[in-house]
Amino acid sequence: MKKLTILMLCIATLGLASCKKDTIVQSGANNLTIIKYIQPSEWQASSNGFTLSAALLDNRIDARTFEDDGILVYISRGDNNVYEQLPFVYDVNSYSYAVSQGRVDLDIQSSDFQNAIPTRPNTVTRVKIVLIESFQ
Template identity: 80%
Template sequence: MKKLTLILICIASLGLASCKKDTIVQSANNLTIIKYIEANQWQSSADGFTLSASLSDNRIDDRTFEDDGILVYISRNDGNFYEQLPFVYDVQSYSYTVSKGRIDIDIQSSDFQSAIPDKPTTRTRVKIVLIESSQ
């Protein structure tokens, strides 16, 4: 009985050791774009509840818009940090929308305690990452 168990263990260990694990890494064609929004470029909506700024870039074409991932980060006050949109900071909600050739960034109140958002007084650095889909 011991010999049979030993033979089965040997066969099982040889079978498991012969399994091959492959790691497949595909190189991606990602693109990082840095843009700036000057303080005077923020436009207030008619009701004053939204501040908006537009960034144009022809690299956001039909194919990129439909097939790829588009991530947006901002560095408030052009500091040494980035925050990924959307996020809320100090009752200000930061969000973005993407359309062909442009990205619109909006600042709104997150809870309407103070319905009118604070207009940035310094330059805002924006990082846009275009992530190409492999399909």
């Protein structure tokens, strides 16, 4: 009886393992890349000086995009043709972002509070916002 049960389990396992698996790729995805620039004077310090913030407004981040799609943000510190995906830490400065409908807010803070005041960028900061449409 045990041998018959084991044999049936083996047959069922082989049958399930040999099922054909299809990969479905949806073509024509409506992804969008937005490039924005932040001037050094546009970084605003918080009241305690511990955070530098800049707001990027864009009406393409509408209610549907905000609720349903993926939103990735990259920056090129000093507009140097190298993008770094947020969030990340560089030289004790922590770079992060928050998304709301119609805007992306970028923040720079100290990552370890050895120097609580973050370093203000003194060159243009290029920002790449990638909206990735989700098919539900």
